[in-house]
Amino acid sequence: MRKLTPNELKKIKEKAVKESDLNESAYTAKVTVHLGTCGIAAGGEEVLRALNEEIEKSKRDNIKVVISACMGMCSSEPNVTVKRMGEDSILYHNIDEEKMRQIFQGHILNGEIQSDYALAKIR
């Protein structure tokens, strides 16, 4: 157990900000699965499982998976955000297992945005 000083707090912030920039981290892609209760109720856990299976099969160890919570558009859950290093993030919506695998192969591995399932780009 530590007792942070304000300076240490700032250092943690600097380190965390740096690591969240893909260019500075060991990861080349980050996939955020939005798992609030709404996402889970819509089938988000199956989507997450499919994603983890695809990553395992691909033997890539530089893809970061983040589990976050509701991003607001509950009616289009499950929602998944994909960011590849140097590119805009893409917010996908109404995702199921099959679409997740397709997005993994097409977008995450090969950089081809699956625009049929995309809701928005994020700068």
Added chain:
Amino acid sequence: MTENESKPEGKEKKVIPYLDEIPFFSHQRLIVLRNKGIDPEDIDEYIAKDGYQAAAKAILEMTPEQIIYEIKTSGLRGRGGAGFPTGQKWEFANRSEGEIKYVLCNADEGDPGAFMDRSVLEADPHSVLEGMIIAAKAIDAHQGYIYCRAEYPLAIKRLNIAISQAREYGLLGKDIFGSGFDFDLEIYQGAGAFVCGEETALMRSIEGMRGMPRPRPPFPAQQGLWKKPTVLNNVETYANVAQIILNGGEWYASIGTETSKGTKVFALVGTVKNIGLVEVPMGTTLRTLIFDIGGGIPKRKKFKAVQLGGPSGGCVPEAFLDTPIDYESIAKVGAIMGSGGVIVMDNQTCMVDMARFFMDFIQDESCGKCTPCREGTKRMLEILEKITNGEGESSDIELLEELSEMVQDGALCGLGQTGPNPVLSTLRYFRDEYDAHVYEKKCPGKRCPALLKFEVDLDSCTKCGICFKRCPADAIEWKKKEPAYIDKSKCIKCMTCISSCPSDAIF
């Protein structure tokens, strides 16, 4: 096969808009929901977004009076529904004498259809912890409780992780930041009672007793949990605090209207295209919320009314859609801002049935302590059920109004005092529907099975066959190019055909 060969020739690639070009997102202003998208189970991600900087500032650089000054300047009002000025509440508690004081968070969120607090707790639990730490410094409290409903297991899980990570870093516990200031908190789980969202009932529940309210004064800021001075605020209220301390009360007060500052999180649900969680500046109109952000009414149906404030609130019809969302303006049209539940209703809604639904909820949740609520809501529910069953009498509506007044005046707590609101509000704007139920035995919204014939109007039927395909009882006969026919001996009155008919042809 290469990537190029797999694409059909000449297929137009869909243009993907930027997030800030989509009305659902572009109309929002995120303060409470600013951190959606981070990993809520990693405190470092919260710290990356300036997390706990405000707590450090409050504990090390500000006096309690300075903290209270900023909160008062901000104009922040309680987001749980009552809208009491937060700074003033903290000031009362600060001025109360005593070594032992408490900071409580109301995470009971009982309104049907509301999930603002759940989303904040699941997405950004640290923002609530930080708000409570700052409140504790403001009133000199050293112990806190988060009263969270047990029906939110994910929120409780993430809160527990957040609390233990904050303790690991010394942000909760003894001598925070080496300042000599102690503060720690625990979660207390609710046990399924709506009334425990009422502040005095909540405190009794934490004390180990049956959740029942008591008269006030004395107010919790003077005598609350275990009779000690207590600040109780809603999840969303606390989630605003850190930003106010970092950016200043004046910054917060620059957003919103004269009387209602800042932003409000709404759970936009019902018959609206974009169902979800939105945060908008106070003063945004209902029309913008429902049509620009919400995308309007789906399936080519028409807007009828929007229910604000859950079982304590009221409905607002089309004529008042340009009302700006702030505490006073909404109250003027007979509803309340409430905790943020916004239920949009289309023309296939029965307003009498809607009032019955909320009264059923209130009656079920009434703790039973005071006679006006316990007996009054029971009788009101009986009358509403009579009316929706086609047995309404001419004296019923007058009796409903009389009972409403009695329950509002005589009930001990907010549950009873606001319970009649949906009835009064629907009577104010949709009295013709009540009259139709009582005098004509008709349900204009087509939702009350006892008042429907379950027949197909041959003039309106487009012979699409959708009702035939969806009927779970095989009670509909239909052949292509012929109108549908409902066999009443098989019909179970489940309403599926009426809801599915795209031409509104079943009555």
